[in-house]
Amino acid sequence: MFIVNLRSRRIFSFAVIGAIFVLMLGCTPSHNQSTFDPLGPVAANQLFIFNVIFWVAAVIFVAVEAALIYMFVKFRRQPGDGDPIQVHGNPKMEIAWTIIPALILVIAAVPTIDGIFFAANPPPNPAGGPALEVDAIGRQWFFEFQYADPNDASKKIVIANELHMPVAEPVVFRLDSRDVIHSFWVPKLGGKVDMIPNNDNSLWLQADEVGEFYGQCAEFCGVSHANMRFKVIVESRTDFDAWLQEQAAPAAETVDPLALAGKDQFRSANCIFCHSTGRGSGIGPNLSHVASRLNLVGLLPNAEEGSFVVNDAMLQENLKRWLTDPDEIKPGNIMSREADAYNKPEFALDESDVDALVAYLMTLK
Ligand code: CUA
Numbered sequence: 001m002f003i004v005n006l007r008s009r010r011i012f013s014f015a016v017i018g019a020i021f022v023l024m025l026g027c028t029p030s031h032n033q034s035t036f037d038p039l040g041p042v043a044a045n046q047l048f049i050f051n052v053i054f055w056v057a058a059v060i061f062v063a064v065e066a067a068l069i070y071m072f073v074k075f076r077r078q079p080g081d082g083d084p085i086q087v088h089g090n091p092k093m094e095i096a097w098t099i100i101p102a103l104i105l106v107i108a109a110v111p112t113i114d115g116i117f118f119a120a121n122p123p124p125n126p127a128g129g130p131a132l133e134v135d136a137i138g139r140q141w142f143f144e145f146q147y148a149d150p151n152d153a154s155k156k157i158v159i160a161n162e163l164h165m166p167v168a169e170p171v172v173f174r175l176d177s178r179d180v181i182h183s184f185w186v187p188k189l190g191g192k193v194d195m196i197p198n199n200d201n202s203l204w205l206q207a208d209e210v211g212e213f214y215g216q217c218a219e220f221c222g223v224s225h226a227n228m229r230f231k232v233i234v235e236s237r238t239d240f241d242a243w244l245q246e247q248a249a250p251a252a253e254t255v256d257p258l259a260l261a262g263k264d265q266f267r268s269a270n271c272i273f274c275h276s277t278g279r280g281s282g283i284g285p286n287l288s289h290v291a292s293r294l295n296l297v298g299l300l301p302n303a304e305e306g307s308f309v310v311n312d313a314m315l316q317e318n319l320k321r322w323l324t325d326p327d328e329i330k331p332g333n334i335m336s337r338e339a340d341a342y343n344k345p346e347f348a349l350d351e352s353d354v355d356a357l358v359a360y361l362m363t364l365k
Contacts, residue, residue: 042190138182262360
């Protein structure tokens with residue numbers, strides 16, 4: 001019996017140590033979604049607030065546990081002990097343990113309140129001129145980004161699942177949702193501000209270096225919440241302006257017969273009901289330049305690791321996978337659930353339909 005107990009205790013201890021080790025791995029800064037590697041002022045400020053609260057809590061935890069263990073040992077029951085002295089209340093101690101935590105909360109509140117105002121108010125743009133403003137809209141389950149057209153500020157350019165930002169400039173995000181509550185978060189840049197329907201939340205972010213960053217919805221919003229991701233491409237001002245001009249122009253018309261067949265298919269299968277290939281914002285992601293995006297549906301990379309050039313073979317493979325069985329990639333998505341092509345036999349896509357659609361979508365550069 002004793003041996004069995006000892007063995008199960010050992011197994012339990014190993015399991016606990018293993019679980020702690022796995023949890024500690026979450027603290028590595030060399031992870032795409034680590035908040036311990038801030039690469040912008042908002043994320044750095046948020047990490048500072050975390051550190052203040054964490055270390056205050058850590059000191060209190062160690063002090064309380066040490067006192068508790070000391071009391072257990074020092075005042076443990078000895079043979080022959082009678083009842084302990086019975087006491088009722090101790091005003092001095094009660095006042096002390098009310099005032100001390102209140103003071104600790106005040107100390108933690110100072111950087112927190114300062115950080116709330118910091119994240120809400122963008123600093124002046126070091127590049128001069130007003131900061132870039134982007135409308136970020138959450139939908140089940142993708143992110144839509146709207147930029148003012150550089151050639152006509154009264155018009156919008158609509159992008160899905162990919163956010164571009166110029167480096168070292170504050171960018172202001174106006175957050176909104178078209179269905180349930182989502183939350184906007186780019187772990188290395190900052191965030192976690194809720195996107196609430198008909199409620200204007202905003203924040204600014206700035207990236208200190210060029211590169212690719214990971215964005216993620218941070219509010220549970222349905223089955224594919226975990227798949228509601230986007231990529232942030234931070235680039236030089238020149239590259240950003242060039243990208244925006246490309247997005248502002250319509251995709252080149254195709255003459256390829258297979259792509260033209262796909263274009264017809266796109267209409268006849270009613271894809272066009274939900275997906276705009278122009279400036280529009282619909283139930284599904286805008287596809288005006290889908291073939292220029294480095295990711296498909298926010299999940300499937302269209303470029304080699306570290307590259308910012310779309311690899312056509314990867315894009316083709318991803319489009320085919322997605323159109324063949326979207327539910328396998330983003331379970332519960334509206335297209336699988338409601339689109340005619342996946343729900344009505346007369347609209348169902350066979351392999352040649354998928355190939356034609358892929359050929360058409362690949363022309364939307
Ligand atoms: Cu959107 Cu979680």
